[in-house]
Each structure stands twice: as C-alpha cells, then as structure tokens.
Amino acid sequence: GAVVSQHPSWVICKSGTSVKIECRSLDFQATTMFWYRQFPKQSLMLMATSNEGSKATYEQGVEKDKFLINHASLTLSTLTVTSAHPEDSSFYICSARDLGKTQYFGPGTRLLVL
Amino acid sequence: AQKITQTQPGMFVQEKEAVTLDCTYDTSDPSYGLFWYKQPSSGEMIFLIYQGSYDQQNATEGRYSLNFQKARKSANLVISASQLGDSAMYFCAMREAIGSGGSNYKLTFGKGTLLTVNP
Numbered sequence A: 001g002a003v004v005s006q007h008p009s010w011v012i013c014k015s016g017t018s019v020k021i022e023c024r025s026l027d028f029q030a031t032t033m034f035w036y037r038q039f040p041k042q043s044l045m046l047m048a049t050s051n052e053g054s055k056a057t058y059e060q061g062v063e064k065d066k067f068l069i070n071h072a073s074l075t076l077s078t079l080t081v082t083s084a085h086p087e088d089s090s091f092y093i094c095s096a097r098d099l100g101k102t103q104y105f106g107p108g109t110r111l112l113v114l
Numbered sequence B: 001a002q003k004i005t006q007t008q009p010g011m012f013v014q015e016k017e018a019v020t021l022d023c024t025y026d027t028s029d030p031s032y033g034l035f036w037y038k039q040p041s042s043g044e045m046i047f048l049i050y051q052g053s054y055d056q057q058n059a060t061e062g063r064y065s066l067n068f069q070k071a072r073k074s075a076n077l078v079i080s081a082s083q084l085g086d087s088a089m090y091f092c093a094m095r096e097a098i099g100s101g102g103s104n105y106k107l108t109f110g111k112g113t114l115l116t117v118n119p
Helices: none
Strands: A004-007 A010-013 A019-025 A030-037 A045-053 A067-073 A076-079 A090-097 A104-105 A109-113 B008-016 B019-021 B033-039 B046-052 B062-071 B072-081 B088-097 B103-108 B113-118
Touching: A004 A090, A019 A030, A019 A109, A019 B088, A030 A067, A030 A076, A045 A067, A045 B103, A109 B113, B008 B019, B019 B113, B033 B062, B033 B072, B046 B062, B046 B072, B046 B088, B072 B088
Parallel strands: A010 A109, B008 B113
Antiparallel strands: A004 A019, A019 A076, A030 A045, A030 A090, A067 A076, A090 A104, A090 A109, B019 B072, B033 B046, B033 B088, B062 B072, B088 B103, B088 B113
C-alpha cells in the first residue's frame, strides 16, 4: 500500500527556535496533504489543508504565521513551527491524499519544546 | 456542534470475545465516507475499514465489520475474536466535501475510544 513518511520522528528543541517537519508520499503523487495535531489522550485536530503549488487553507484558530506550510511538490509538504514554545509540544501527523479519495497517514512527529 | 461522536472513552473486552465501538455522526451532505482507524501507543494511524454513504452493504475487513445504520447516523465498529494486540485507541472519522466543486475533502475525527483487551 501507499506509504507516507515523516521526518524527524522525534524532535526536542529550545523555546524560541523554529522546527521543520517533512512529510513525503513515497510511492504516489499527493495532490493534497493535511497536517494534524494531537495532544495527549485527545483526538486528531486538523490544522491545515495544502494543495500542491497553492497556499494552505488553515482551520479556524490555527495561526498561519506560526505554522508555515509549504507544499512545493506532489510528494513533499513541510510544516515549520516558528518560534516554538512549550505549548506547541504535541504530536504532529501529516496525511496525504492520492488522486482518488484515499488518505494515508504518516507515522507522526513528536515535538517537545523545552 | 460535534460531527463525530464516540460516547465510550474506554472499553474493556476479554480476549477472544467480540466488542462493539460506537460512533454516531452528523452531516447534511448526502455523499460522505466513514472510516475507522486504530492508533496504538506508537502513534501511527492504522486504517481499518471504510463505509461509503451510498454503500448498500455493511463493510467488512477480516475481523472488523462496520454496522452502518444510515437512518440513525451510526457507524459502529465490531471487532470479533479480540486479540491482545487489539488494545489501542480507536477513532471514527467522517470524510466530507469542503467548498464547492466536490474535489476537496477533509476528515473529521471523533474523540476516540481506548480499547483494552484482557487476557
């Protein structure tokens, strides 16, 4: 089946630094990619939807200047958490949709901001 | 308003028995899809089963079956012959079209049910 990878799987950073998370579709072209955030013992919350070559659409309450999303190619999307703070510590999961309607999830990235 | 409701924060089941995880949904769109995902402690989201709103028969995938009752807007997951490895969080999700044109979709997740299988 289709595979979506995320890198890094774990990241620990100091408060105020920026962190970039990569999401790649390994064997299919992803016209749309989604970024989710999951706090401990909670559900996945959609942060933004990005279509290749266009600006991301952010969900209500998500700061687009803080969570920069770039979807430069059909196989790569990046999420940059700018000036990260401890409250940004979370599990970030990307998902990629192929030309049909099937959505595949990456393994997630755990971010800890000290 | 919550679109996906999972009323069971936690469920326990004995190994080899069947268990039903509840999910109700709310949408006015006639075309939608319902998914169940398993999330073990590692965090990965594992796709289990899918039911389309126009599907006439309930979906089945191995030990997983989806009890789809459209009029009641429910899509319960039934796991038969539970195994210890089934212990995990289970999320119900609904795919809906967003915007016009019908080409963009998003998944909305319920709060999840933590299933524990006892030996």
